[in-house]
Amino acid sequence: MNEYFLTVYEPNGEMVFEERIEATDDDAAQEIGKKKLEENNYTNHTHRLTRAGKLLLFHV
Secondary structure, eight states, X not given: OEEEEEEEEOTTSOEEEEEEXXXXXXXXXXXXXXXXXXXXXXXXXXXXXEETTEEEEEEX
């Protein structure tokens, strides 16, 4: 299992959500991340999903 971090920000730069995700690969992590964003109504917020410094998902 790999460790990923999903982080969400307000327009003023304030971090409003951060969660560690474990997944078998990058594709699975992206699916989990997208689901968590939808569940918490953060799909239109600035967010990123990273693994060991690699940016996998990003939205401004």
